[in-house]
Amino acid sequence: xxxxxxxxxxxxxxxxxxxxxxxxxxxxxxxxxxxxxxxxxxxxxxxxxxxxxxxxxxxxxxxxxxxxxxxxxxxxxx
Amino acid sequence: xxxxxxxxxxxxxxxxxxxxxxxxxxxxxxxxxxxxxxxxxxxxxxxxxxxxxxxxxxxxxxxxxxxxxxxxxxxxxxxxxxxxxxxxxxxxxxxxxxxxxxxxxxxxxxxxxxxxxxxxxxxxxxxxxxxxxxxxxxxxxxxxxxxxxxxxxxxxxxxxxxxxxxxxxxxxxxxxxxxxxxxxxxxxxxxxxxxxxxxxxxxxxxxxxxxxxxxxxxxxxxxxxxxxxxxxxxxxxxxxxxxxxxxxxxxxxxxxxxxxxxxxxxxxxxxxxxxxxxxxxxxxxxxxxxxxxxxxxxxxxxxxxxxxxxxxxxxxxxxxxxxxxxxxxxxxxxxxxxxxxxxxxxxxxxxxxxxxxxxxxxxxxxxxxxxxxxxxxxxxxxxxxxxxxxxxxxxxxxxxxxxxxxxxxxxxxxxxxxxxxxxxxx
Numbered sequence: 001x002x003x004x005x006x007x008x009x010x011x012x013x014x015x016x017x018x019x020x021x022x023x024x025x026x027x028x029x030x031x032x033x034x035x036x037x038x039x040x041x042x043x044x045x046x047x048x049x050x051x052x053x054x055x056x057x058x059x060x061x062x063x064x065x066x067x068x069x070x071x072x073x074x075x076x077x078x
Numbered sequence: 079x080x081x082x083x084x085x086x087x088x089x090x091x092x093x094x095x096x097x098x099x100x101x102x103x104x105x106x107x108x109x110x111x112x113x114x115x116x117x118x119x120x121x122x123x124x125x126x127x128x129x130x131x132x133x134x135x136x137x138x139x140x141x142x143x144x145x146x147x148x149x150x151x152x153x154x155x156x157x158x159x160x161x162x163x164x165x166x167x168x169x170x171x172x173x174x175x176x177x178x179x180x181x182x183x184x185x186x187x188x189x190x191x192x193x194x195x196x197x198x199x200x201x202x203x204x205x206x207x208x209x210x211x212x213x214x215x216x217x218x219x220x221x222x223x224x225x226x227x228x229x230x231x232x233x234x235x236x237x238x239x240x241x242x243x244x245x246x247x248x249x250x251x252x253x254x255x256x257x258x259x260x261x262x263x264x265x266x267x268x269x270x271x272x273x274x275x276x277x278x279x280x281x282x283x284x285x286x287x288x289x290x291x292x293x294x295x296x297x298x299x300x301x302x303x304x305x306x307x308x309x310x311x312x313x314x315x316x317x318x319x320x321x322x323x324x325x326x327x328x329x330x331x332x333x334x335x336x337x338x339x340x341x342x343x344x345x346x347x348x349x350x351x352x353x354x355x356x357x358x359x360x361x362x363x364x365x366x367x368x369x370x371x372x373x374x375x376x377x378x379x380x381x382x383x384x385x386x387x388x389x390x391x392x393x394x395x396x397x398x399x400x401x402x403x404x405x406x407x408x409x410x411x412x413x414x415x416x417x418x419x420x421x422x423x424x425x426x427x428x429x430x431x432x433x434x435x436x437x438x439x440x441x442x443x444x445x446x447x448x449x450x451x452x453x454x455x456x457x458x459x460x461x462x463x464x465x466x467x468x469x470x471x472x473x474x475x476x477x478x479x480x481x482x483x484x485x486x487x488x489x490x491x492x493x494x495x496x497x498x499x500x501x502x503x504x
Contacts, residue, residue, distance in 0.1 A: 017212075020347065020351070023355075024351070026355070030362060035362075037362070047355045048352075054348055055348050057214060058240075062241040063241065065246075067248075068267060068268065072267065077224070
């Protein structure tokens with residue numbers, strides 16, 4: 001199961017919703033008794049990686065509103 | 079004969095009954111000019127409509143305000159839809175308004191209804207075609223006028239919720255000549271550049287909002303690959319654009335709320351999952367540790383060493399029990415002896431002492447009789463080869479072998495000569 005997860009992780013570019021859904025799955029997997037301790041560590045690491053990636057959604061740069069001109073040029077609005 | 083007399087209440091109720099039974103008055107549209115318009119703090123609107131011939135009292139209850147899409151004022155030419163009924167307390171009839179629109183809207187309204195049915199039949203409003211609005215858009219497009227409340231509201235809300243989201247405005251005309259084309263073009267320009275597009279404008283009259291009821295706008299929205307949120311006027315205004323949009327927001331501010339995710343909530347969401355991860359792993363580890371400990375304990379209990387220890391303990395227990403038993407017996411015997419001892423009379427003790435002494439003497443005497451003790455004093459015992467004690471020279475002759483017994487062993491000797499001593503006699 002963790003194999004499949006890994007693949008999906010490496011597939012890149014999950015949307016934030018998909019990431020959250022995946023993370024929730026991972027948490028329930030971690031909480032499940034059937035998952036071995038080795039898999040747990042792997043899931044945990046994958047989860048932390050994914051969390052980091054999701055966290056980067058907020059890049060920390062405040063944006064100014066841009067205006068798209070008739071010619072398709074972006075310029076600062078105001 | 080006196081005429082029959084009725085009370086005021088009876089008459090008013092009777093008249094009310096007449097109105098209620100009238101099919102026309104139950105649902106009627108009346109045109110006129112607004113006068114005495116009062117917005118009451120309760121939300122009700124009291125006003126009259128008049129024409130050259132007369133006046134009709136009207137009231138719109140707060141609960142029906144949905145039917146009024148503009149700020150009504152004296153002088154407005156309006157069409158009021160509702161029911162005419164009697165207000166018994168004042169003994170007058172009035173028009174209870176359910177919807178009010180400006181005169182001239184009638185034609186537009188019909189156009190609206192026709193286009194709506196046409197596009198609806200074409201499937202432009204189909205739910206199956208509606209795209210979900212992304213919950214976490216990074217870039218939000220806005221098609222609206224570069225001046226006015228709408229763009230400011232969107233900007234303000236967006237900045238407050240999440241300053242890291244990029245807004246891209248495509249300035250467009252939102253009313254008057256060419257507005258519909260401008261809006262449609264704006265949507266097409268932003269399509270693909272952004273994660274979601276807000277199309278709209280602030281409040282205005284029915285005519286002001288008309289561009290959003292144009293077919294080209296509806297089609298541009300329908301064909302847009304990017305999810306579109308419509309935000310036209312106030313909550314009470316519904317346009318064709320709203321039907322075509324993937325999501326309808328009641329106002330531009332509300333559209334910004336829907337398009338721009340809250341960065342605090344987002345952070346909280348991430349943090350919550352991070353905590354969940356850490357907690358579930360440490361819980362799991364703790365559970366595994368507990369399980370390991372349990373197995374360890376079990377194994378230890380089953381190991382040969384532990385069995386030995388058990389048996390040893392059992393043996394030790396037996397020993398203790400035996401010891402205790404013996405100790406108890408001894409203690410009991412001791413108690414018995416003490417009892418007898420205390421019971422022995424004095425005289426008996428004396429006899430015992432005497433006997434003891436006699437016994438000692440006897441022992442000493444016996445000691446004296448012990449042949450070995452004689453030897454100890456330097457005597458020895460001489461025996462011939464037949465092991466008879468040699469008492470006389472006559473018993474031996476030269477060459478005989480003798481055995482001499484001393485305290486620690488025997489000496490073998492040979493007889494050299496014998497000499498009789500006559501005088502020695504005991």
